[in-house]
Amino acid sequence: MNTMSYKTVSANSQTVDKKWVLIDAEGQTLGRLASGIAYLLRGKHKTNYTPHVDCGDNVIVINADKVVLTGQKATDKEYVRHTEYPGGQRFTTPKELLMKKPTKVLENAVKGMLPKNRLGRAIYGNLHAYVGAEHPHEAQKPQTIELDMIAEVIVAEMKTYSKKKAISIDYNPNNKAVIYADVQMLKIILHGLLLVNCIIT
Numbered sequence: 652m653n654t655m656s657y658k659t660v661s662a663n664s665q666t667v668d669k670k671w672v673l674i675d676a677e678g679q680t681l682g683r684l685a686s687g688i689a690y691l692l693r694g695k696h697k698t699n700y701t702p703h704v705d706c707g708d709n710v711i712v713i714n715a716d717k718v719v720l721t722g723q724k725a726t727d728k729e730y731v732r733h734t735e736y737p738g739g740q741r742f743t744t745p746k747e748l749l750m751k752k753p754t755k756v757l758e759n760a761v762k763g764m765l766p767k768n769r770l771g772r773a774i775y776g777n778l779h780a781y782v783g784a785e786h787p788h789e790a791q792k793p794q795t796i797e798l799d800m801i802a803e804v805i806v807a808e809m810k811t812y813s814k815k816k817a818i819s820i821d822y823n824p825n826n827k828a829v830i831y832a833d834v835q836m837l838k839i840i841l842h843g844l845l846l847v848n849c850i851i852t
Contacts, residue, residue, distance in 0.1 A: 662701040667694075669777075670708045671793035673786075676757060677714040679798065680721060685760035687798045688712065692765065692774050705773050711793050715780040716753030720745055730759065754780040 672691060676684055694700050694707035720728070725746045732741050745756050757780055765771040779788065 660699055662694075662697075662699040662704050662706040664704070666699070667704065667706040668697075669706075671711065671788065671791040672708050673711045673713065673793040673795045674798075675714055675784075675795075676712050676780075677717040679718055681718045681724075681757065681760055684718060684798065685757065685764060688757075688761050688778065689764035692761070692777055703770065705770060705777070707774060707777060709777045709791070709793075710779065711786050711788050712754075712757060712778070712780040713784050713786055714782075715757045716749060716782045718757055720756075725749075753782045 674684070674688065688710050690696060691710050692707040694705075697706060700706060726744055728745055730743045730745070730748060732743070733739050734741065743751075748756050758778065761778055762771075762775055765774050779786065
């Protein structure tokens with residue numbers, strides 16, 4: 652029996668492969684966009700995802716000021732902060748925050764979906780949100796992806812893994828189903844499908 656076939660491989664700072672991806676936020680729903688970004692930042696689309704390691708990608712978001720909030724959230728939702736002085740509690744709506752700090756609405760949404768510890772703060776540093784279509788990261792040659800492409804990104808990672816393990820993996824874009832034949836991949840596949848179904852449906 653090949654015992655390496657079911658050995659768990661954990662990532663670390665030396666073995667992690669961090670890529671640069673570009674997402675256009677124009678016209679995207681805030682919550683769905685933020686969940687997709689958080690998924691990529693955490694690295695849950697990778698076969699060597701390790702919960703205690705910063706193994707996600709660097710995500711560049713352009714047109715962060717053009718996200719869409721459904722219903723009356725732009726005026727009814729409130730952000731609460733405190734100046735740390737007596738009576739210093741302050742309330743701000745997304746509409747007001749978009750006028751003052753356009754990228755902060757998206758950044759707050761993504762930050763709320765990350766771990767609340769040192770790892771979460773380190774992962775949050777991999778998010779680069781900008782107003783407009785320009786960004787200063789052309790040298791990194793980021794890969795442009797859409798939210799619907801996250802399913803394809805997951806399958807691409809699994810196919811890379813399958814070449815090493817001689818596994819058959821296929822993706823059906825009609826029903827967003829992944830056919831797999833490795834128990835070790837089950838957790839990653841379930842993470843991916845839950846997010847893909849949340850985004851696409």
